[in-house]
Amino acid sequence: MKTLKTEKPKVLILGIGNVLMGDEGIGVSVVNELEKTSLPAHVELLDGGVGSFLLLEPMQTAKKVILIDATIDGEKTGTVRRLRPRFSKDYPRTLTAHDIGLKDLLDTFYLLGDTPDVTLFAVSIPPLQDMTMQLSPELISIVPKIALMVIDEVKF
């Protein structure tokens, strides 16, 4: 599909995760929260779900990518880290469960070169996820805060 020609280069806000697995879906929840706000025309919101290789094209066609994903890193649930990864190995090892989803995607993304500027908001979640579409209370309360962090990032 044609991308709309805008004056400013595309900024992609990409939330990733499996909404069927509770806190794993935090990235998508943040995108849903941002849907309620009005964003400039050059900013594209994408619910990446568990999209794996399908996300390569939207990521490559952006000048700047803001990624929101869950990580199981042993930190307190709801800890948000802002990372500026330059290579795939700079990403947290346990970026959720979508195995060929993100890790291989990022590997290929860096292999192809000409990569956009990436900021990652990694949100710590507990190791065992129940099958539920509900976020845990610690995460529900910080969704708006993460959304604001993302909006601030767009302005950079």
Place this chain on the structure above:
Amino acid sequence: MARVVVDPVTRIEGHLRIEAVVEGGKITDAYSSGTMVRGFEKILKGRDPRDAWAFVERACGVCTTVHALASVRAVEDAIKISVPANAELVRNIMFCTQYVHDHVVHFYHLHALDWVDVVSALTADPVATSDLAKSLSNWAKTSPGYFSDLQKRLKSFVESGQLGIFANGYWGHPAYKLPKEVNLIGVAHYLEALEWQKEIVKIHAIFGGKNPHPNYLVGGVPCSFNLEEVNAINTEKLNYVGKLIKDAMNFVEQVYIPDLMAIAGFYKDWAGIGGGLKNYLVYGDLPTKGYAYPEHFKFPRGAILNRDLSKVYDVNGKDENEIKEYISHSWYQYSVGDGVGLHPWKGETEFNFTGPKPPFEQLNVEGKYSWLKTPRWRENPMEVGPLARLLVGYARGNQEIKEVVDGALSQLAVPIDALFSTLGRTAARGIETRLAARWLKEFYDELIGNLKKGEMNTFTREKWEPETWAAECEGVGLSEAPRGALAHWIRIKDRKIDNYQLVVPSTWNASPRDGNGMRSAYEEALIGTPVAKDGEPLEIIRTIHSFDPCLACAVHLYDPDGKTLHQVTVE
């Protein structure tokens, strides 16, 4: 005797652990364990059946569209709807697009590196590579300059220490047999396939409204056609789809198939390895006269037992004596006792984890050892997937399938028995991709023909309202995911979902033994596989990858630590 553990198997979707017993350089026994929990059926209970597709397609980023398809079919079967011709065509176009995309990605990005040695490609001669590439195909990018530029790029990538996706290889392993030049072609097309795959999936966004996770609809497809309207699926968008299809056919015929044949030619010994089970199950798919008429499916439905291609058995997803799920070796419990098999309409999903707490050295394979249940067809373990589809089609005498299968066999100069193997499984995937690409064009042409005649209908409103449904009803949606037979079973009570069970392809293939000690497909296929080097289980990975494992929907996260273990313990 050594026990080799591969956990997790990399370059797959989901989380799989393989334990293999090696004696005298060969595997004598094997155990396959899905180490993540399943149970998203629980999320569906009590919901509107018309919404189920939107939840199930979130289970996996790879098979997303086929889960939605199986779901809408299950509901339509329960409430007795047949969809308009255009809806069937659009679904078939989505389906074929998924096949072509998924099979190409599997071959190049998940499986090729089991056969192609990336490090060897660094020292290939670009001129010789160019000559070889020109002899294989008419593909445009074959100049010596192209290959030498690519080689430089690859070298700088490797030298930067950012090996990335190439980090998990066993480069230099003695089981790699390709000449350097073939390795370089393989790596070149790995990259070209990455670029190409971004384009083909746009077909899903055009007909499904978005990607990932495109939209489906009970009763049809959510597409509004209007050849002149800017916001509808119009002539411009349809022409674009036509172009994507043409490019896809070229890529399959000029890149994928020549590469597959060239690589297979160097690994003919793998036509004698990894055959495994002798039974094959196919639900069939791609209706040409409606879902109710499987005799007109492009992929015929049926089962083969004991590799006897002279007889194909009929398969009925509704017959409670045919498909049953057992849990003798699975971390579940049944209210009726763990030794009983349950048809999915009566299926239960109660967890009963009795396994060791990670990290652990090995599973207790005498007891329960997997989060996958063990499905059986008439009590037989069955293999599902591209090989099963081609064999059932071949045995049914389907001309289109026979033609491409016989063509590939004669090109490789191997008998049909060669298909019962790891190589056969990998070849079957490519062979059926040729068909999927042709059929994609065929369905597209038919759709365009209908639209030009003014047939725009894509949805039947009849039975949309829950008041028109029976108070209690049940349905089954049978489909063929790229990696094999996929089915969703639904029970609807008082217009809500009362029970919903999925039996996915990797449950058939990757499940543990049944109560009678009969191995499932992965476990059986590993028997007799050679293992040349301790600590580098390349041969195990080859056979497992030949099935195209995808466990994201079979199971879900259990072991949070993504570490790769290639541990070998000597007993």
